[in-house]
Amino acid sequence: MSTAAADIEAHDDHGPAKGIRRWLFTTNHKDIGTLYLLFSLTMFFVGGAMALVIRSELAQPGLQFVHPEFFNQMTTMHALIMVFGAVMPAFVGLANWMIPMQIGAPDMALPRMNNWSFWILPVAFGILLSTLFMPGGAPASGWTMYPPLVLQTGNAFPFLIFSVHLMGISSIMGAINIIVTILNMRTPEMTLIRMPMFVWTWLITAYLLLAVMPVLAGAVTMLLTDQFFGTSFFLAAGGGDPVMFQHIFWFFGHPEVYIMILPAFGVVSEILPTFSRKPLFGHDSMVYATASIAFLSFIVWAHHMFTVGMPLSGQMFFMFATMLIAVPTGVKVFNWVATMWKGSMTFETPMLFALGFIFLFTIGGFSGLMLAIVPSDIQYHDSYFVVAHFHYVLVPGSIFAIMAAAYYWLPKWTGHMYNEKAGKLHFWMSTIFVNLTFFPMHFLGLAGMPRRIPDYSTQFADFNFIASVGAFGFGLSQLIFLYVLVTAKRGAEASDMVWDHPRGLEWTVPSPAPYHTFDEPVHIDRTVAFPENP
Amino acid sequence: MIRKFISGLLGLVATASANADWQLNMPVGVTELSAETHDLHMMAFWICTAIGVLVFGVMIIALVKHRKSVGAEPAKFSHSTAAEITWTAIPVLILLAMAIPAARTMIKIEDSRDPDLTVVATGYQWKWHYRYQDQDLGFYSTLARPSLEARQLGSPVDPFAVDNYLLDVDRPLVVPVGAKVRLLLTSNDVLHAWWVPDLAIKKDAIPGIVNETWFRADEVGTYRGQCAELCGKDHGYMPVVVEVVDQYEFEQWVADNGGVIDETVASNQ
Numbered sequence: 023m024s025t026a027a028a029d030i031e032a033h034d035d036h037g038p039a040k041g042i043r044r045w046l047f048t049t050n051h052k053d054i055g056t057l058y059l060l061f062s063l064t065m066f067f068v069g070g071a072m073a074l075v076i077r078s079e080l081a082q083p084g085l086q087f088v089h090p091e092f093f094n095q096m097t098t099m100h101a102l103i104m105v106f107g108a109v110m111p112a113f114v115g116l117a118n119w120m121i122p123m124q125i126g127a128p129d130m131a132l133p134r135m136n137n138w139s140f141w142i143l144p145v146a147f148g149i150l151l152s153t154l155f156m157p158g159g160a161p162a163s164g165w166t167m168y169p170p171l172v173l174q175t176g177n178a179f180p181f182l183i184f185s186v187h188l189m190g191i192s193s194i195m196g197a198i199n200i201i202v203t204i205l206n207m208r209t210p211e212m213t214l215i216r217m218p219m220f221v222w223t224w225l226i227t228a229y230l231l232l233a234v235m236p237v238l239a240g241a242v243t244m245l246l247t248d249q250f251f252g253t254s255f256f257l258a259a260g261g262g263d264p265v266m267f268q269h270i271f272w273f274f275g276h277p278e279v280y281i282m283i284l285p286a287f288g289v290v291s292e293i294l295p296t297f298s299r300k301p302l303f304g305h306d307s308m309v310y311a312t313a314s315i316a317f318l319s320f321i322v323w324a325h326h327m328f329t330v331g332m333p334l335s336g337q338m339f340f341m342f343a344t345m346l347i348a349v350p351t352g353v354k355v356f357n358w359v360a361t362m363w364k365g366s367m368t369f370e371t372p373m374l375f376a377l378g379f380i381f382l383f384t385i386g387g388f389s390g391l392m393l394a395i396v397p398s399d400i401q402y403h404d405s406y407f408v409v410a411h412f413h414y415v416l417v418p419g420s421i422f423a424i425m426a427a428a429y430y431w432l433p434k435w436t437g438h439m440y441n442e443k444a445g446k447l448h449f450w451m452s453t454i455f456v457n458l459t460f461f462p463m464h465f466l467g468l469a470g471m472p473r474r475i476p477d478y479s480t481q482f483a484d485f486n487f488i489a490s491v492g493a494f495g496f497g498l499s500q501l502i503f504l505y506v507l508v509t510a511k512r513g514a515e516a517s518d519m520v521w522d523h524p525r526g527l528e529w530t531v532p533s534p535a536p537y538h539t540f541d542e543p544v545h546i547d548r549t550v551a552f553p554e555n556p
Numbered sequence: 557m558i559r560k561f562i563s564g565l566l567g568l569v570a571t572a573s574a575n576a577d578w579q580l581n582m583p584v585g586v587t588e589l590s591a592e593t594h595d596l597h598m599m600a601f602w603i604c605t606a607i608g609v610l611v612f613g614v615m616i617i618a619l620v621k622h623r624k625s626v627g628a629e630p631a632k633f634s635h636s637t638a639a640e641i642t643w644t645a646i647p648v649l650i651l652l653a654m655a656i657p658a659a660r661t662m663i664k665i666e667d668s669r670d671p672d673l674t675v676v677a678t679g680y681q682w683k684w685h686y687r688y689q690d691q692d693l694g695f696y697s698t699l700a701r702p703s704l705e706a707r708q709l710g711s712p713v714d715p716f717a718v719d720n721y722l723l724d725v726d727r728p729l730v731v732p733v734g735a736k737v738r739l740l741l742t743s744n745d746v747l748h749a750w751w752v753p754d755l756a757i758k759k760d761a762i763p764g765i766v767n768e769t770w771f772r773a774d775e776v777g778t779y780r781g782q783c784a785e786l787c788g789k790d791h792g793y794m795p796v797v798v799e800v801v802d803q804y805e806f807e808q809w810v811a812d813n814g815g816v817i818d819e820t821v822a823s824n825q
Contacts, residue, residue, distance in 0.1 A: 083715040083722075084706060091789040164786045170763060171746040171788060258764020264747060265762060298622075299630040307640050329749060329784075330760045331767040334666045338659060345651045349644060356643045359615050364631035367623040377619070381612065388604035395654065397589070397661045398597040400758050401582055404749060404784040469579035470753040472784045475792030477707055479723045480716050481579065 049133035058115025065107030072100040081490035093476035094162035101165035113285040123528040126209030131202040139195035146188035153178035169256040190235040197231035223288030238274040272323035286423030296524040297373035298365030311350035344394040371445030375426035386414030407467025433516035437534030451499035458492030586775040590756035668770040671738030679748030679761035682790035693815030700724035723780040728797035732806040741767040752781035773800040
């Protein structure tokens with residue numbers, strides 16, 4: 023058609039469409055990145071509200087607010103929403119915004135699929151949230167969906183499976199897009215090893231997604247056929263094995279954990295050099311460490327299942343493999359400290375969140391190492407110690423890194439400096455309350471409190487009360503972030519560099535970044551753009 | 557509700573110093589293996605603490621000294637092969653030092669040969685059933701009445717007024733002190749897990765599978781735990797209580813409950 027040809031002719035400098043059509047039909051990586059980030063923020067508050075229902079009920083012994091079945095629905099939905107709705111889409115949003123700009127590409131390689139992979143998500147979570155109003159309520163079997171319990175879910179069951187499938191499809195399409203973009207659309211001078219750490223960590227993460235999301239799809243499909251089509255993959259009565267589900271689930275689940283943390287490593291590796299005014303220490307070894315962590319993530323899954331009854335040799339293998347992860351993770355932390363060493367540091371909000379990440383993620387790493395020791399794990403397993411551990415790596419880990427990234431690149435997105443005072447307040451409030459919430463949980467777990475219980479014995483009362491106070495404080499602190507976002511365009515105009523000579527191609531384009539960037543292969547001034555690398 | 561909240565807050569402040577229940581750490585427990593587990597836990601804890609002091613110490617020094625506001629000039633270095641090899645190799649050695657004692661304990665945990673007594677524990681939604689194989693004795697163990705009343709939504713009974721709230725049952729598992737008790741775990745419906753921290757035992761009860769574990773309690777007493785695998789709405793309300801008594805008392809208990817005393821058990825003591 024001639025009009026189509028004319029459209030292509032005019033493609034060079036067309037701006038965004040007007041109104042809702044811009045967002046529904048957009049194929050622009052920046053718009054889609056914004057959509058992902060706003061969706062993630064919405065889910066962060068929805069999942070956070072559920073966390074506050076949980077912490078309200080747990081503030082004192084006895085049941086005050088909700089029935090146990092609703093409590094279980096809240097823990098299940100909180101986890102599903104935070105994992106698949108908040109953390110993962112936030113990183114995909116950052117990838118959409120930043121990867122093309124960091125590698126000198128005009129857009130993502132597959133822009134229409136990009137639009138599709140985003141718009142599946144609101145549908146998936148619409149379905150998931152609608153289960154709250156169904157007979158029998160929302161899924162209440164924990165986000166791990168272990169059979170046979172998950173098969174006792176009411177009308178929500180097929181909707182749970184369907185929404186998980188949709189989330190998986192969205193993630194797979196996102197991962198394909200990121201891989202194709204990174205491998206094919208770099209500006210010629212951007213060789214693989216020269217790529218910024220955020221791009222590297224995302225490339226590796228995308229391969230993890232591609233490898234494990236289909237596994238999750240397979241596992242939940244088997245649940246579906248067990249429930250409706252007379253199979254017995256996981257039903258002992260029909261010759262199936264309930265433990266097999268756990269093996270399959272955690273073969274997905276453990277790489278999933280790294281899917282949520284590797285891009286965070288990338289973000290911190292971008293921010294730390296900028297505010298230390300010093301190149302990232304050991305760029306190449308960071309790449310190798312990330313790849314090692316990704317590889318190891320495939321052979322440690324059964325450390326989530328040390329109490330199911332495994333042969334001794336199996337337990338030994340999974341213990342040793344799990345402990346090995348501490349080595350590349352240690353390399354990363356040491357490299358970050360070496361990056362800061364003899365730098366010239368300043369402490370703007372992104373740097374504060376990155377530093378908070380290193381301190382608190384490391385604490386989560388320590389409890390992770392402790393959890394690897396099988397005899398101790400038998401005591402820790404399914405107790406609040408585990409809850410403390412994974413919240414330390416996910417909240418002041420992944421979420422802090424997402425916050426750091428948002429503050430770091432916000433001026434590039436909006437063209438204005440955000441409110442630095444509010445940002446710093448957001449950081450300090452978040453840090454204080456996140457520790458108040460999750461640190462006492464270590465003690466609760468060691469003292470014998472199991473996870474996923476709506477009520478507890480009276481000796482656990484004091485620490486639970488402290489955790490609940492912390493949770494409300496943390497939740498309210500996030501409203502400061504909302505304020506920063508609402509007022510993001512009121513600050514002074516940002517320069518192209520925004521910060522003090524940060525490295526990376528994204529800082530060579532104007533702030534705010536134009537709707538289309540890098541229409542032609544860009545020549546890279548190596549002193550400006552490359553990480554320090556030969 | 558608000559009144560309860562405020563009284564809770566005041567209660568917290570008032571009892572903070574006097575409350576002996578601020579348990580911070582894993583119990584040492586009453587079996588050889590629970591003590592070993594505790595030792596492994598403490599070893600890992602102190603190793604992590606030492607590494608933490610080191611890493612955070614260096615970080616804090618950098619944060620204080622190498623900041624722009626004190627006039628620090630950024631250095632230019634960006635790698636050091638020697639440093640990178642060092643901090644890859646040393647953690648490997650530390651891990652080995654942790655793995656070897658852990659593996660030793662694991663071997664002991666798995667050795668359930670030659671038990672003095674075998675009990676089959678079956679998980680139900682939401683109670684446990686115990687069957688003493690050689691004594692021909694079996695019973696259900698459910699949440700005790702006072703806890704059951706206090707646990708209801710909006711119950712007038714204050715949980716603090718109930719002894720061992722949610723950790724008490726109508727009929728506990730009774731075992732003799734010093735005897736090697738083999739526990740065979742299975743389930744009638746969904747997954748459950750049998751956990752008593754003082755015995756350092758946690759094992760899943762899985763329908764269609766019989767799991768095996770064991771303990772030898774060295775001290776007479778009552779040890780409490782809970783189901784540790786989410787098993788539905790009343791997951792929080794199926795406690796595990798083990799009463800460890802002396803051999804004579806055990807035999808008495810078996811006889812009182814219509815069981816048969818197996819002579820081999822008695823002769824082992």
